[in-house]
Amino acid sequence: MGYAVVLGEALVDLLETEHDGAPVYRQAIGGGPLNVAVGVARLGGESQFVGSLGDDVLAARIRDFLGAAGVGLDGAVTVPAATALAVVSFAGxxxxxxxxxxxxxxxLLSADDLDADLVAGADVLYCGSVVLLRPVVLAAARxxxxxxxxxxxxxxxVRPRLLDGPTALAELREVVAEFAAGAHVxxxxxxxxxxxxxxxxxxxVAAYLRELGAATVVVTLGADGxxxxxADADPVRVPAPRVNPVDTxxxxxxxxxxxxxxLLVAGEPGExxxxxxxxxxxxxxAGLVCESPGGATAMPTRAEVLARFAG
Structure with a gap:
């Protein structure tokens, strides 16, 4: 089995919660691509995180967390910046x-920062998320x-709060079309x-993305699966399991x-x-992740998934 390269952001989430009746924020290591890299490792795959990390204590914690999770950092670079924060509120x-x-x-990851051999040798390459809104990283992703x-x-x-200016959404739509056209998934x-x-x-939406060139499209629908x-089959809706969610x-x-x-284990399905x-x-x-607080820390192992949904 080969490895996956996950290119994107790592940051620190400040998650809104409550303590003694007052609102507080709980620190958690996050970023969508970081969650993906950790999830792949927890499910038995080998993953390498590629991205720029700050030069502060929070970035050191991110590195330690990824290392402990079994995620490789061969393609991660350190940049002179404080670690970005995402303040997360839950109102809907x-x-x-x-x-x-x-x-x-x-x-701040540039195209010159890429380890070309690491990327070219990957069995799966993931790109996406908010780094696509940063021209420097967009060039690296391309x-x-x-x-x-x-x-x-x-x-x-997509994170709407980061769409700055009247043309930002249209520009992102063009980037999505560009990457979807060459995507297997x-x-x-x-x-x-x-x-x-x-x-x-x-x-x-799925039909449009497939017309652009995407081989397979999955649109998640929350509790509806x-x-x-x-392939050439009609779109189908796959139901979600019944769970007791505490944090999505x-x-x-x-x-x-x-x-x-x-995909690392068996490649693309033939049917x-x-x-x-x-x-x-x-x-x-995803259902099991929803039953635990946090993002990356909630990523389960394959054995935990099979045990939770046995039968």
Whole structure:
């Protein structure tokens, strides 16, 4: 089994909670791509995190956390910046993220920083999330996409608070189309789809991304499971398992992690039915993540998933 390269951001989440009746914020290591890298490792795959990390105590904690989780740091670079913070509030179905730190520590990975051999040798390359809004990292992601010798997976992971200016959404939509066109798998949330393509049902979004060139598209639908569009089969809705959710942070990232881990083990399924099995398992991983607080810290092992959903 080979390895996955996960290119994107690592930061520190400050999660809103309550203590003695007063609002407080709990520190947690996060970032969608970091969650993916940790999830892949926990599920038995080998992953390498590629991104820029700050030069402070928080960045040291991120490095220690990733190392303890079994995630490689051969492609991570240290930059002279304080670690970016994401303050996360919970007022609806989707967490509200507000980002602090300029320049953001995660937004300083350049194309010249890439370890070309590491990227080219990966069996799976993941790109996506908020780093795509930073021109320097976008250039690095484009170079990585071109270097990739294995399967390419993409997740836009849109954060509306970071869309600055009247043209930002249209520009992001163009970037999404660019990466989707060369992707073996695109995973996006229902909220991502609604923001990128207002008024378009999940089936229409999946069909559009497949027309662009994406081989397989998975649109996560929260408690309603996911929509899967694979090969030439009609899109199907895969139900989510019944769980007792306490925190949805990282659930979508865990779906991507599970898909990548299975791609490392067995490559792309030959039939649409194989994709249904993959997405079913990924939704079980997400269900278990929702039953624990935190994002990266909630990523389960394969044995834990099988035990939770035995039978």
């Amino acid at each position: 179905a989707e967490p509200d993220f507000r980002f602090y730190g300029e320049p953001p520590s995660y937004g 170079r990585a996409w071109a270097l990739a010798g294995g399967l390419r997976v993409f997740d836009p992971n 695109v995973k996006l949330s229902e909220a991502d789809a609604a923001l990128l393509y207002p008024g378009e049902p999940a089936e229409g 996911a929509l899967l569009a694979a 942070t990282g659930a979508g990232d865990s779906v991507m992690a599970a898909l990548i881990a299975d 649409p039915a194989g994709w249904v099995e993959r997405v079913t398992f990924a939704l079980r991983v």
